[in-house]
Amino acid sequence: MKITREVFETAVEKNILSSSQAKRLVEYLQGQPQAGPVFDLTHVLYYLGGLIAIGAMTLFMNLGWESFGGLGILLVSMIYAVFAIFLCNRFQERGYAIPAGICAAFVVALTPLAIYGLQQALGMWPDQTVYQAYHRLIRWHFLYMELGTLAVGAVMAWRYKYPFLMMPLAVTGWYLSMDVAAMLSGGELTWELRELVSLYSGLLMIGMAFWVDMRSRARADYAFWLYLFGVIAFWTGLTLQHSDSEFSRLMYCGINLVMIGVGVVLVRRVFVIFGAFGVSGYLGHLAEHVFRDSWLFPIALTGIGFLVIFLGILWKKNEQTLTAKVHRYLPLALREHLARR
Numbered sequence: 001m002k003i004t005r006e007v008f009e010t011a012v013e014k015n016i017l018s019s020s021q022a023k024r025l026v027e028y029l030q031g032q033p034q035a036g037p038v039f040d041l042t043h044v045l046y047y048l049g050g051l052i053a054i055g056a057m058t059l060f061m062n063l064g065w066e067s068f069g070g071l072g073i074l075l076v077s078m079i080y081a082v083f084a085i086f087l088c089n090r091f092q093e094r095g096y097a098i099p100a101g102i103c104a105a106f107v108v109a110l111t112p113l114a115i116y117g118l119q120q121a122l123g124m125w126p127d128q129t130v131y132q133a134y135h136r137l138i139r140w141h142f143l144y145m146e147l148g149t150l151a152v153g154a155v156m157a158w159r160y161k162y163p164f165l166m167m168p169l170a171v172t173g174w175y176l177s178m179d180v181a182a183m184l185s186g187g188e189l190t191w192e193l194r195e196l197v198s199l200y201s202g203l204l205m206i207g208m209a210f211w212v213d214m215r216s217r218a219r220a221d222y223a224f225w226l227y228l229f230g231v232i233a234f235w236t237g238l239t240l241q242h243s244d245s246e247f248s249r250l251m252y253c254g255i256n257l258v259m260i261g262v263g264v265v266l267v268r269r270v271f272v273i274f275g276a277f278g279v280s281g282y283l284g285h286l287a288e289h290v291f292r293d294s295w296l297f298p299i300a301l302t303g304i305g306f307l308v309i310f311l312g313i314l315w316k317k318n319e320q321t322l323t324a325k326v327h328r329y330l331p332l333a334l335r336e337h338l339a340r341r
Contacts, residue, residue: 046098054168057106057110059135066130070118070119070122070125077117084104085104101160105156108156112146112172115144127141138181139179140179146179149169150169161220166224170229178201196237198237202230205226227270235274256275259278260272263275
């Protein structure tokens with residue numbers, strides 16, 4: 001639950017805490033540094049500004065920069081990177097963890113542009129594509145930019161240890177999987193191969209996120225961005241799979257239900273959200289195609305909905321007992337992680 005001042009006031013009313021204890025506890029909590037994301041105006045401004053700056057050097061980069069030439073692009077990128085590292089260090093010294101992490105991530109996001117400029121300056125760029133294409137097309141020669149970005153990202157993560165640094169690394173890992181597949185297939189990817197690559201790279205990223213989650217469970221949430229992009233890649237690849245079989249569509253619904261369960265167990269909303277999208281899509285398919293002319297289908301679906309609500313009530317009443325029984329069969333590290341979350 002979210003801890004607010006009203007929670008302490010209620011505790012005082014119920015004689016759980018004294019008024020002076022509640023006041024001192026509130027003052028103590030307010031004095032703790034906020035390293036994690038919080039949905040307030042300050043943090044919204046932090047991330048909005050950071051994403052605008054990162055987007056300017058990545059997704060929204062226009063052709064005007066091509067006039068600088070490779071050496072000019074490299075030089076400007078290096079100046080930006082030095083300035084961002086300077087800001088990162090200043091923010092870190094003053095205890096502004098989130099702005100410092102955003103500046104560090106900005107340096108990582110700049111790396112593909114700097115490598116592109118270096119390749120252009122050395123005459124090593126193999127075709128007529130421009131930097132804009134890096135975020136839109138799949139090409140084998142983007143591997144240099146991606147591997148360089150992962151290397152710089154690893155150094156920045158080792159040096160600064162901010163969770164937001166995982167965001168550009170997760171995106172780059174997704175790009176890398178696609179470009180490696182393009183290289184191995186000898187050219188352009190078919191849509192079928194893209195879907196499979198997205199599905200399996202998403203699974204790999206989810207597995208990596210779980211490993212990071214267990215390793216860093218006592219510190220910060222370094223796994224969030226890996227989970228996010230891993231689930232997006234996996235669910236997108238899964239959803240785009242073509243099938244004429246109702247059984248395979250039922251299996252798709254089952255996988256999405258498993259995702260919801262995994263999200264509940266790991267306390268990761270991204271699994272629940274995309275799993276709910278998948279289940280809703282399957283129910284829409286049933287209503288549109290399988291039971292199109294059946295007046296019983298909406299009634300049955302309504303009954304199922306109320307049954308799910310009833311199961312939720314039963315779970316709420318017996319949550320602690322059932323959770324304790326399930327946790328007995330889990331590894332110690334996972335039990336500790338779930339208890340903390």
